[in-house]
Amino acid sequence: MIAAEPLVTGGLAYAGPIAARLTRQSSGRSSPSKLPAPQVPHVSPPVAEFAAGACAEFAKVSCVYPLEVVCNRMACSSPGLYSNMFDCVRQTFQGEGIRGFYKGILATYCSSVGNGTIGFGVYGCTLAFFNKHNNVGLDARDSLQSVVAASATSGLFCTAFECPLAIMAIQLQTQQTRGLEGQLAASGENFTCALHQSNAAQRARYATELRYGYDGIRDAFQSMVRHRTFYLGGGPLLCKNLIFWTATFCTFDQTKAFAARAQFGDDSKTAQKGLSISSKIACASVTGIVAWGSCFPFEVIKANMMGQPLEARYRNFECAFTCARQLYTEGGVQRLYRGFTPAMVRSVPAYIVSLNTYDFVRQRLGCL
Numbered sequence: 086m087i088a089a090e091p092l093v094t095g096g097l098a099y100a101g102p103i104a105a106r107l108t109r110q111s112s113g114r115s116s117p118s119k120l121p122a123p124q125v126p127h128v129s130p131p132v133a134e135f136a137a138g139a140c141a142e143f144a145k146v147s148c149v150y151p152l153e154v155v156c157n158r159m160a161c162s163s164p165g166l167y168s169n170m171f172d173c174v175r176q177t178f179q180g181e182g183i184r185g186f187y188k189g190i191l192a193t194y195c196s197s198v199g200n201g202t203i204g205f206g207v208y209g210c211t212l213a214f215f216n217k218h219n220n221v222g223l224d225a226r227d228s229l230q231s232v233v234a235a236s237a238t239s240g241l242f243c244t245a246f247e248c249p250l251a252i253m254a255i256q257l258q259t260q261q262t263r264g265l266e267g268q269l270a271a272s273g274e275n276f277t278c279a280l281h282q283s284n285a286a287q288r289a290r291y292a293t294e295l296r297y298g299y300d301g302i303r304d305a306f307q308s309m310v311r312h313r314t315f316y317l318g319g320g321p322l323l324c325k326n327l328i329f330w331t332a333t334f335c336t337f338d339q340t341k342a343f344a345a346r347a348q349f350g351d352d353s354k355t356a357q358k359g360l361s362i363s364s365k366i367a368c369a370s371v372t373g374i375v376a377w378g379s380c381f382p383f384e385v386i387k388a389n390m391m392g393q394p395l396e397a398r399y400r401n402f403e404c405a406f407t408c409a410r411q412l413y414t415e416g417g418v419q420r421l422y423r424g425f426t427p428a429m430v431r432s433v434p435a436y437i438v439s440l441n442t443y444d445f446v447r448q449r450l451g452c453l
Contacts, residue, residue: 133452138205159424189257196250318390373436
């Protein structure tokens with residue numbers, strides 16, 4: 086076999102089909118070396134951080150919202166209502182159709198996009214501050230102390246913004262679950278008369294409407310204002326966010342650094358930018374599993390605190406500690422992980438989308 090002779094174009098040697106393709110692409114141009122560099126928008130680093138966070142969360146919610154509805158419904162359900170994730174999906178579809186999987190999406194868009202804007206934006210800005218304070222070079226890998234401090238700061242700011250919007254979203258997401266629980270309790274009573282059984286079902290329906298009957302996000306907001314429950318469940322949400330954001334950024338930073346060392350023998354920011362798509366997907370997947378696995382019990386407590394009736398006289402839990410104790414009494418540690426399967430199924434694609442969108446937008450805006 087005769088080897089193809091190399092073709093020299095612009096001072097570089099290419100062989101065979103590669104040379105032909107590059108020659109066709111560069112036809113009509115004087116030299117590849119004279120091509121103008123792509124222009125980077127002139128955006129300040131803080132603006133780029135906040136914009137990247139907003140884009141990341143918008144993309145995430147758009148991709149995985151139905152799984153979030155399933156996760157919250159399972160977390161707030163009584164024992165025996167859903168046998169597994171697929172049973173929850175089936176009952177939701179039978180009871181409400183496709184629209185049931187998108188209940189509360191407007192509140193979630195507002196919550197998640199605002200939460201991501203604040204979370205990623207505050208993290209990026211405070212990380213730059215802590216790196217400067219710790220004398221970390223511009224291209225050097227971020228120090229672990231800076232990442233942890235910036236993550237905790239981000240979690241604090243996110244909690245203050247997220248709590249009211251999360252309450253409205255969970256109230257709307259779990260309406261159908263509460264209705265099913267009422268009907269299940271009514272049908273479980275032993276009635277000798279069909280009329281008594283019908284009356285019990287109607288009472289259960291009325292009680293559900295009284296406690297959880299919302300026509301939409303506006304009605305839920307008015308109820309929250311009327312009962313002054315803007316920060317119901319704020320304690321477990323704060324604990325969850327502190328763990329969640331710290332685990333997210335620390336794990337993503339560590340996995341990218343590890344992948345860069347394995348691929349290039351260097352863990353600098355320049356090396357991390359050159360990671361392959363498969364490496365970035367793997368890093369984001371691991372980050373999602375670690376982040377949600379570490380904070381999920383607080384997520385369940387938060388969901389149950391926010392999913393109870395907003396009117397004080399109908400509430401089941403006085404505080405987060407009472408909620409945690411009652412949930413543990415219902416099913417032990419396993420009860421604190423109800424809805425874990427859809428959360429894990431959601432976390433992998435959610436993190437692949439959000440974290441890589443975040444890095445991509447930052448890179449396009451000249452911040453990475």
